[in-house]
Every structure is written in C-alpha cells, then in structure tokens.
Amino acid sequence: MATQRTPLKTDLKEKGNSEMSQADTDPETDTNTRSRRAKRRAVYSPEVLNSIKLDSTLNSFKLDITEHMTQLFTTFQANQDAKFSTLMTDINVIKQEVKEIRYFNEETEKKINVLSSHYENVLMKSTTLESDYEGNCAKIKHLENKIEDINRQSCAYKIEMRNIPSKSQESTQDLLQIIDAVLKTLKIDAQPTEIRNVRRLPGKPDAPRPIVLELATSTLRNRIIQEARNFNKSNTTQKLNTSHLLIAGSPKPVYIGENLTYRAKGLFFRAREYAKQNNYVFCWTSNGQVYLRKEEGSKSLIVKDEDQLQNLEKGA
Known part of the structure; x- marks a missing residue:
C-alpha cells in the first residue's frame, strides 16, 4: 500500500501564486472576468430602469385605485347605512301606524259588535212588537166586529x-x-x-x-x-x-x-161607487148588510168590508 503525502503550506501558496500568475497572463481568463463585470453593470441599464419605473408607477396606480375604491366603498357604505337607517325609521313609523290602525280596527270591531248586539236586540224587540201589533190588530178587529154586530142589532x-x-x-x-x-x-x-x-x-x-x-x-x-x-x-x-x-x-x-151603522154607511158608499165603475146594476142593504148584484137574475154578493172591495177591484 502506498503512503499518501499531505502537501505543505509552502507548496499550496506557491500553487496559488502560480495560478494567479497564470490567470493574469491567460487571455481567456481575463475575458471571463470582464464578462462578469459587464453583467453586474447591466442591472442598471435603461431597460431595467424603465421597468423599475413602470413597476413603481403601476404600484402607485394600484395604491391610488385601492385608496379610491376604499373611499368609494366607504362613501357607499355610509350612504347605504344612512338609507338603511332612514328605511328602518320609516319602517318603525309604519309599524307604529299599523299598530295604531290595528288598535283602531279592533276598537271599531268591538263597537260594531256592540252595535250588532244592540241591533239584534232591537230587531228582536221589533219582531216582538210587530207580532204584538199584529195580535193587537186582530184583537181590535175582533172587538170592532163585535161592536159592529151590537150596533147592527141595535139598528x-x-x-x-x-x-x-x-x-x-x-x-x-x-x-x-x-x-x-x-x-x-x-x-x-x-x-x-x-x-x-x-x-x-x-x-x-x-x-x-x-x-x-x-x-x-x-x-x-x-x-x-x-x-x-x-x-x-x-x-x-x-x-x-x-x-x-x-x-x-x-x-x-x-x-x-x-x-146603518157608521161603518156600514161608509161601506155602502164605497160599494155604490164600485157598482157604478164596474157596471153593477144593483147595490142595496138588508139587515145591515151591503149587497151587490151584477145584473137581474145573477147571484148576489155580500160585501163584508173594504178589503173585499179592493180584492174585487184587483180581480176586475
């Protein structure tokens, strides 16, 4: 196995100086260095400055638009709040008026119910009075007939x-x-x-x-x-x-x-008038009764009251 040898500091320094010397003398290395410097200077070119200026203008415009929109929204919101407040006030007024109208209607309905009850009572009393009146009229007529019979007997x-x-x-x-x-x-x-x-x-x-x-x-x-x-x-x-x-x-x-009695005299007078108007030949009285006869040989008709004459006139 071969033993590795660690370079000495002197060797490293020499190597670095050698490289730097080589770079200074190497044309390719010098060209690369100038290219990097040119790139760093290109960041501040007119195109970049225009772009930066445009971005700044856009950002400022965005801020203005945002601020303007915010103001518009705030104004709109304030107007809406004012309108809503007015609307709520009007609604409350209308509610109060509706409440008053409802109360008035309820009171009116109560009064109408009272009047209706009174009307029903009056109607009931009127019906009773009418019934009593009819009964009294029947009684009066009955009494009048009795008095008439007594007077007729007297006559x-x-x-x-x-x-x-x-x-x-x-x-x-x-x-x-x-x-x-x-x-x-x-x-x-x-x-x-x-x-x-x-x-x-x-x-x-x-x-x-x-x-x-x-x-x-x-x-x-x-x-x-x-x-x-x-x-x-x-x-x-x-x-x-x-x-x-x-x-x-x-x-x-x-x-x-x-x-004749007083009533019979009036009836006799009316019967004579009816006989003249309707071509009756005979009209006379007998035993207090009034008679009519259309012609000789026809059936005689007893006239009891004026209602009978009115019915005869309607049927004529």
Whole structure:
C-alpha cells in the first residue's frame, strides 16, 4: 500500500501564486472576468430602469385605485347605512301606524259588535212588537166586529128617513106628525106603542138632517121599508116626496131605508161607487148588510168590508 503525502503550506501558496500568475497572463481568463463585470453593470441599464419605473408607477396606480375604491366603498357604505337607517325609521313609523290602525280596527270591531248586539236586540224587540201589533190588530178587529154586530142589532129596529126639511125649534111631536103622515101615505096602521123613539141625527148645516125612527119590532121596520119601495115602483112619476107629507114648498124626494151603522154607511158608499165603475146594476142593504148584484137574475154578493172591495177591484 502506498503512503499518501499531505502537501505543505509552502507548496499550496506557491500553487496559488502560480495560478494567479497564470490567470493574469491567460487571455481567456481575463475575458471571463470582464464578462462578469459587464453583467453586474447591466442591472442598471435603461431597460431595467424603465421597468423599475413602470413597476413603481403601476404600484402607485394600484395604491391610488385601492385608496379610491376604499373611499368609494366607504362613501357607499355610509350612504347605504344612512338609507338603511332612514328605511328602518320609516319602517318603525309604519309599524307604529299599523299598530295604531290595528288598535283602531279592533276598537271599531268591538263597537260594531256592540252595535250588532244592540241591533239584534232591537230587531228582536221589533219582531216582538210587530207580532204584538199584529195580535193587537186582530184583537181590535175582533172587538170592532163585535161592536159592529151590537150596533147592527141595535139598528135592526130603526128606520132612517132622509131629505125631510126641519122646522125651527122642531119638537118630538112635530117629528111624530111627520111619521104619521108617512105611515098614512104608505097605508100602514101602527099603534103608538109600536113607536119607541124618534129623533134627528146630526148632519150638515146646509142639508136636512136625517130622521131616525125606532120601532118595537123588526117586522114593522121591514114592512115600512118594503112598502116605501113598492110605493115608488107603483108611482114612478110621483115617488114619495115632501108633498105627500103635507110639507109646504116645492116637492123634494124622501128616502126611506135602514138605519146603518157608521161603518156600514161608509161601506155602502164605497160599494155604490164600485157598482157604478164596474157596471153593477144593483147595490142595496138588508139587515145591515151591503149587497151587490151584477145584473137581474145573477147571484148576489155580500160585501163584508173594504178589503173585499179592493180584492174585487184587483180581480176586475
């Protein structure tokens, strides 16, 4: 095995000097050294400086843009915050108004409910009153019919003589003389006891007031009425008038008929008007009842009240 030998420091130094000397004298080595120096000087060339300047300008522009965008965003954010704050304020105001409206509506609904309840109570009371009114009307009509029946029964013994002039300070005796003249004209014999009462009814001041004769029996009453009709039929040119009763002055017709109740008189008047308008030949009264007949031989119709006449007019 060969033994390695460590170079001495003197040898190394000499070797280094030798290399440096060689480098100084070697043209290739000198060229390489100048090339490296040229490269270090090329870092500060105009191209590099322009590039550095451009980068600086871009960086400055970026900073300006960033700062401007930041300002815009900050302003936008501030505007948005202000608008949002205003919007929230408006929303709160609207909420308050909605709350007030809701409260008003609730109070209104309560009042409406109260009014509705009152209306229902009033309607119920009105229905009750209407029912009571109808019941009372039915009762009143029933009572009126009863009173009418009583009055009709009272009139069953009475005769009414119309268009007979009265004397000044006329007495009952004067009226009895008129009755006696009527009975003689109709050829009816009547005892004084068969005459219960005689009087004049209230009437118009410019017309003779009717004379009411109350008799003892309805038979005598009906006979007098029938004989008066027969007399007029037999004496068509000289019907019963004031001359037959020995009353001075121009003759005036005398009418003898039933003494009707107040309601029957009104109904008889309406029935006569209806008969004229609808070509009914006959309209008369008998025992306090009003009758209509269209023509000779046709069926007679009893008129009970004005409602019946109205129904007849609707059906005519």
